[in-house]
Amino acid sequence: xxxxxxxxxxxxVLDPQGxxxxxxxxxxxxxxxxxxxxxxxxxxxxxxxSDEPAATGMDRASDAVAERERARTRVIxxxxxxxxxxxxxxxxxxxVE
Amino acid sequence: xxxxxxxxxxxxxxxxAFHAVHRVLGPHxxxxxxxxxxxxxxxxxxxxxxxxxxxxxxxxxxxxxxxHSPIMAxxxxxxxxxxxxxxxxxxxxxxxxxxxxxxALIRNQSxxxxxxxxxxxxxxxxxxxxxxxxxxxxxxxxxxHSEGRYVHPDVASLEQRSQVIFRYCSADGEVTDRANPNGxxxxxxxxxxxxxxxxxxxxxxxxAVENLLGAGGEDGRTLFxxxxxxxxxxxxxxxxxx
Numbered sequence: 500x501x502x503x504x505x506x507x508x509x510x511x512v513l514d515p516q517g518x519x520x521x522x523x524x525x526x527x528x529x530x531x532x533x534x535x536x537x538x539x540x541x542x543x544x545x546x547x548x549s550d551e552p553a554a555t556g557m558d559r560a561s562d563a564v565a566e567r568e569r570a571r572t573r574v575i576x577x578x579x580x581x582x583x584x585x586x587x588x589x590x591x592x593x594x595v596e
Numbered sequence: 597x598x599x600x601x602x603x604x605x606x607x608x609x610x611x612x613a614f615h616a617v618h619r620v621l622g623p624h625x626x627x628x629x630x631x632x633x634x635x636x637x638x639x640x641x642x643x644x645x646x647x648x649x650x651x652x653x654x655x656x657x658x659x660x661x662x663x664h665s666p667i668m669a670x671x672x673x674x675x676x677x678x679x680x681x682x683x684x685x686x687x688x689x690x691x692x693x694x695x696x697x698x699x700a701l702i703r704n705q706s707x708x709x710x711x712x713x714x715x716x717x718x719x720x721x722x723x724x725x726x727x728x729x730x731x732x733x734x735x736x737x738x739x740x741h742s743e744g745r746y747v748h749p750d751v752a753s754l755e756q757r758s759q760v761i762f763r764y765c766s767a768d769g770e771v772t773d774r775a776n777p778n779g780x781x782x783x784x785x786x787x788x789x790x791x792x793x794x795x796x797x798x799x800x801x802x803x804a805v806e807n808l809l810g811a812g813g814e815d816g817r818t819l820f821x822x823x824x825x826x827x828x829x830x831x832x833x834x835x836x837x838x
Binding site for chain 2 (some may be wrong): 511513515580581
């Protein structure tokens with residue numbers, strides 16, 4: 500399973516890097532860019548969970564959904580603890596595969 | 597008085613900080629002790645410096661990795677017990693990332709690395725590192741950073757709590773936009789925690805302790821002399837505070 504994490508500066512935080520990119524785009528003729536914010540993209544490969552006895556009465560599809568939710572919760576915890584700084588950044592998590 | 601200096605992989609002001617406290621302030625009764633980031637115990641120290649540099653290559657965010665080093669649990673215990681802790685430059689970033697200080701330090705507004713002399717006015721509540729500096733005095737130090745723009749979600753509340761300790765100012769002591777080198781909110785160069793014992797600042801006091809080293813002068817000594825006065829229980833502050 501893979502997780503994709505997007506970390507962006509909070510809207511309230513000035514992003515001079517984004518502004519520089521926007522100005523340069525303008526110089527290149529792309530003058531229809533109203534705003535640019537530069538963030539980070541992080542890709543993680545998550546180890547498969549160890550074999551747990553499958554809950555009775557649950558089919559494979561709902562197992563997979565539960566697994567993705569568990570992964571999402573773990574990745575959100577990682578973001579809160581290290582990957583993003585809540586004072587200045589927001590993050591968004593996608594679980595794929 | 598023993599001051600510990602933590603060395604992280606990528607620290608590069610650790611020896612300067614050690615030199616300042618151990619050799620320059622040594623004759624006044626101070627000694628330094630280096631502490632490795634993988635240690636889990638600070639040993640018998642009276643105060644602690646988290647020095648500048650580029651811990652862990654500044655990967656992810658400045659100070660983010662170092663804030664989770666093995667030694668940091670001991671640093672948190674020391675700080676919570678009232679131990680004086682001074683974070684300088686990257687050390688300031690580490691203390692913010694570790695949650696020991698409020699706010700964050702992000703890319704300079706100019707996007708440039710800035711290496712220059714600055715003046716900072718000292719204000720706020722008394723701290724172990726500003727105890728002996730008269731309120732309103734401005735001191736001359738140097739800065740050297742790319743990520744020194746201080747941001748805080750509620751600067752007014754930080755100010756009301758007297759936790760703003762240093763602000764960039766002009767040579768006359770005026771806090772102006774022009775004197776703000778990096779776009780920090782409110783010209784903030786340094787803050788303390790709510791108890792006042794943990795202080796962080798972007799300028800380098802350890803680089804301004806000997807006139808031999810040029811224009812920096814000796815103003816940085818006032819921070820270390822303050823910690824000596826504090827340690828010895830001498831309320832040396834002149835002028836009061838609000």
